[in-house]
Amino acid sequence: MRIVVCIKQVPSTEAKVQMDPVKGTLIREGVESVVNPFDEYAIEEGVRLKERYGGEVIAVSMGPPQAKDALRQALAMGADKAALLSDRAFAGSDTLATAYTLSLAIKKLGEIDLVICGKQATDGDTAQVGPGLAQRLGFRQLTYVCKVREINLEGKKIVVERLLDEGVQVAETTLPALMTVVKDINQPRLPNVISIRRAARTEIPIWGPQDLNGDQAKFGFDGSPTQVVRIFTPPPRAGGQILEGEVPEVVSKLLDALSSQQVISI
Amino acid sequence: MALKVIKERCTGCGLCVQVCPYNAIKLSDENVAEILESCILCGQCIEACPMKAILMEEKHGEEATGYRGVMVFVEHEFGRINHVSFELLGKGRELADKLMVPLCAMVMGDGAKDMAKEVGAYDVDEICVVDAPHLREYQTNPYVREAENIINEYRPEIVLIGATTLGRDFAGALATRLETGLTADCTGLDIDLEKRLLLQTRPAFGGNIMATILCPYKRPQMSTVRPKVMPMPEKVTKDGAHIIEIEPISTPKDLLLSILDFIKDTAGTVNLADADIIVSGGRGIKGPENFKMLFELAQVLGGAVGASRAAVDSGWIPYAHQVGQTGRTVRPKLYIACGISGAIQHLAGMQTSDIIVAINKDPEAPIFKVANYGIVGDLFKVVPEIIRQVKERKAKSAVS
Ligand SMILES: Cc1cc2nc3c(=O)[nH]c(=O)nc-3n(C[C@H](O)[C@H](O)[C@H](O)COP(=O)(O)OP(=O)(O)OC[C@H]3O[C@@H](n4cnc5c(N)ncnc54)[C@H](O)[C@@H]3O)c2cc1C
Ligand SMILES: Nc1ncnc2c1ncn2[C@@H]1O[C@H](COP(=O)(O)O)[C@@H](O)[C@H]1O
Numbered sequence A: 001m002r003i004v005v006c007i008k009q010v011p012s013t014e015a016k017v018q019m020d021p022v023k024g025t026l027i028r029e030g031v032e033s034v035v036n037p038f039d040e041y042a043i044e045e046g047v048r049l050k051e052r053y054g055g056e057v058i059a060v061s062m063g064p065p066q067a068k069d070a071l072r073q074a075l076a077m078g079a080d081k082a083a084l085l086s087d088r089a090f091a092g093s094d095t096l097a098t099a100y101t102l103s104l105a106i107k108k109l110g111e112i113d114l115v116i117c118g119k120q121a122t123d124g125d126t127a128q129v130g131p132g133l134a135q136r137l138g139f140r141q142l143t144y145v146c147k148v149r150e151i152n153l154e155g156k157k158i159v160v161e162r163l164l165d166e167g168v169q170v171a172e173t174t175l176p177a178l179m180t181v182v183k184d185i186n187q188p189r190l191p192n193v194i195s196i197r198r199a200a201r202t203e204i205p206i207w208g209p210q211d212l213n214g215d216q217a218k219f220g221f222d223g224s225p226t227q228v229v230r231i232f233t234p235p236p237r238a239g240g241q242i243l244e245g246e247v248p249e250v251v252s253k254l255l256d257a258l259s260s261q262q263v264i265s266i
Numbered sequence B: 001m002a003l004k005v006i007k008e009r010c011t012g013c014g015l016c017v018q019v020c021p022y023n024a025i026k027l028s029d030e031n032v033a034e035i036l037e038s039c040i041l042c043g044q045c046i047e048a049c050p051m052k053a054i055l056m057e058e059k060h061g062e063e064a065t066g067y068r069g070v071m072v073f074v075e076h077e078f079g080r081i082n083h084v085s086f087e088l089l090g091k092g093r094e095l096a097d098k099l100m101v102p103l104c105a106m107v108m109g110d111g112a113k114d115m116a117k118e119v120g121a122y123d124v125d126e127i128c129v130v131d132a133p134h135l136r137e138y139q140t141n142p143y144v145r146e147a148e149n150i151i152n153e154y155r156p157e158i159v160l161i162g163a164t165t166l167g168r169d170f171a172g173a174l175a176t177r178l179e180t181g182l183t184a185d186c187t188g189l190d191i192d193l194e195k196r197l198l199l200q201t202r203p204a205f206g207g208n209i210m211a212t213i214l215c216p217y218k219r220p221q222m223s224t225v226r227p228k229v230m231p232m233p234e235k236v237t238k239d240g241a242h243i244i245e246i247e248p249i250s251t252p253k254d255l256l257l258s259i260l261d262f263i264k265d266t267a268g269t270v271n272l273a274d275a276d277i278i279v280s281g282g283r284g285i286k287g288p289e290n291f292k293m294l295f296e297l298a299q300v301l302g303g304a305v306g307a308s309r310a311a312v313d314s315g316w317i318p319y320a321h322q323v324g325q326t327g328r329t330v331r332p333k334l335y336i337a338c339g340i341s342g343a344i345q346h347l348a349g350m351q352t353s354d355i356i357v358a359i360n361k362d363p364e365a366p367i368f369k370v371a372n373y374g375i376v377g378d379l380f381k382v383v384p385e386i387i388r389q390v391k392e393r394k395a396k397s398a399v400s
Helices: A037-053 A065-076 A095-108 A129-136 A193-201 A248-260 B014-020 B044-048 B082-100 B112-120 B140-154 B165-176 B288-301 B309-313 B380-398
Strands: A002-006 A007-011 A033-034 A058-060 A081-087 A113-116 A140-152 A157-164 A167-174 A177-181 A227-232 A239-243 B001-007 B025-027 B033-035 B054-055 B070-074 B103-109 B128-133 B159-162 B181-184 B188-192 B197-204 B209-214 B222-227 B241-244 B258-266 B276-281 B304-307 B334-338 B354-360 B373-376
Touching: A002 A037, A002 A129, A007 A065, A033 A037, A033 A065, A037 A058, A037 A065, A037 A113, A037 A140, A037 A177, A058 A065, A058 A095, A065 A081, A065 A193, A081 A095, A095 A129, A095 B165, A095 B181, A113 A129, A129 A140, A129 A177, A129 B165, A140 A167, A140 B165, A177 B128, A239 A248, A248 B188, A248 B354, A248 B373, A248 B380, B001 B033, B014 B025, B025 B373, B044 B054, B070 B082, B070 B140, B070 B165, B082 B103, B082 B159, B082 B188, B082 B222, B103 B112, B103 B140, B112 B128, B112 B241, B128 B140, B140 B165, B159 B165, B165 B181, B165 B222, B209 B258, B276 B288, B288 B304, B288 B334, B288 B380, B304 B309, B334 B380
Parallel strands: A002 A058, A002 A113, A058 A081, A113 A177, A140 A177, A239 B373, B070 B103, B070 B159, B103 B128, B128 B241, B159 B222, B181 B222, B276 B304, B276 B334, B334 B354, B354 B373
Antiparallel strands: A007 A033, A140 A157, A157 A167, A167 B258, A227 B209, B001 B054, B025 B033, B188 B197, B197 B209
């Protein structure tokens, strides 16, 4: 079975991205980049499925040259190969252009049975690239997967559990498919020293537009219909109030406040 | 390169350098603004430049003409129309009025004609209805095919979809088929009347930053919109909407998934997306058995139960309840955090709640920074007391 895992490098949440209120600029002190948290589950699931059914796992990322670090982490976790899509021409991509570019890279990799993405990236929080990619590839779309029950390679069938609002849906479809995964699906492993060394030695090719058989006008800024026109910090939350007193008194104050604001109806 | 500096106009004042959030502009040796590679085209320098020396190079793109109207996708599950669809009809009405264009809705399903009647009560001009048995439950492929067909036929300039679990599965696929822009999880929508463009505002980076996004050259302009942000509109009594029945273009063969089973959440209280009130527990809850107390509080208040990742990872409560960066983003009217410290990853999923109440014994816990009301104390004393007093008040109001 050949599996592609799409991963994105994102700024760590701990590195608070905030606006400097005076200068109006982004403060990005100590911005550390990490693999998008949901994508760690995607990598782990790819590797587990390979261990269960055989085959190989290829990690793909689009981003600046330092996104190689994210791919190295995927290799250290057990991916066999990796490819980085990095070029000036890809800069400014929105989700439409990102999914388009990734789909070309996946087509270049030959026959693929399963693509795994994270549910969403923690920087943009869009959850759009997975579904977009499934459409571009013409693969079956399985979002919010919390468990892969079974894959039947001869029959080209996959059975998964999807975490929806009101419960868990058990769905069967045919391969090739694309699934986006949520945290419940597994517990990502910590790479060991040997695998980290192996990952460090693995060659990661960098692909640009010339390596992808696509329409140049659909890459990067030109291929991105959405434009960010303004960035600002939301107004801070209204000043908090600590309620003081003995427990019954505090609770009574709280309930008075909540019902006077009609948040609760008692 | 898409930002252009007109050298003749640039006076080298450096205002653009100051406002650039990405340090992507410098003054060259000739004292002229120069755009660097790190530019993400946010456009703040364009506004800041007193000489109008910085321009966005026009993008080549198809003409965005021939599209007219606002279209709302009506989402339903188990035969019930989702609340967010009505909220979108309210917002859609406002946008359509500003543009002086019709407001349309699209309803697909088994019994869609009946659902259309419900939708028609909300001041909609036209409703496109696709009624077919195989559309009973949502599946990506047939729904996207039907929507694509409707949009290609009726050419709305704006399409609004709820940013729900279902809506995001649908919108991402649909926008790709239409090859247009899609802005996720908007919390604000408005019209730039001069340019007749949809201004889409949304949180990013877990709510630490807001961004306003446009889709100037492609149509339709599509957004998913967060539930419970737009107010619920009033029903109107007028002649009712014009119903347009559309023949389905999909068939049962388009159902690419076979649904083998649906395991409904047994507690029936997980649906965090729908809840107006969420009571959440963290590591301070100490063990699985103590979540009972929170379920009871949620029940007396008519809410749902959430949890921090620490509580989920300890195995005290299933993942479906997790709120935060790697769980769900919620925006209830009232969020009560019990024994949760307020780590940034947790805040990312709940800090846009209307009112936050925090109960924590550590006065220094960061959750108090975002809480409207804080109670410093032992949750094992406070929560039972809240339950007791709520019950008492309810009993009283029942008598009077
Ligand atoms: C990539 C990544 C993603 C993450 N995603 C999420 C996410 O989606 N959601 C999430 O929640 N976290 C997430 N986290 C984890 C997050 O960083 C915190 O570890 C977690 O939120 C802490 O949970 P907590 O507040 O319940 O526990 P703690 O931080 O241990 O806080 C427990 C609190 O309970 C209080 N307490 C204890 N006993 C009592 C008592 N008797 N009465 C009152 N108060 C009491 C304590 O004072 C303390 O403040 C993520 C972390 C990472 C690295
Ligand atoms: N630049 C990228 N390179 C590789 N994968 C990506 C990229 N952007 C998004 N993805 C994948 O798409 C998922 C959803 O991202 P998003 O739609 O941005 O929230 C991520 O979890 C990744 O699996």
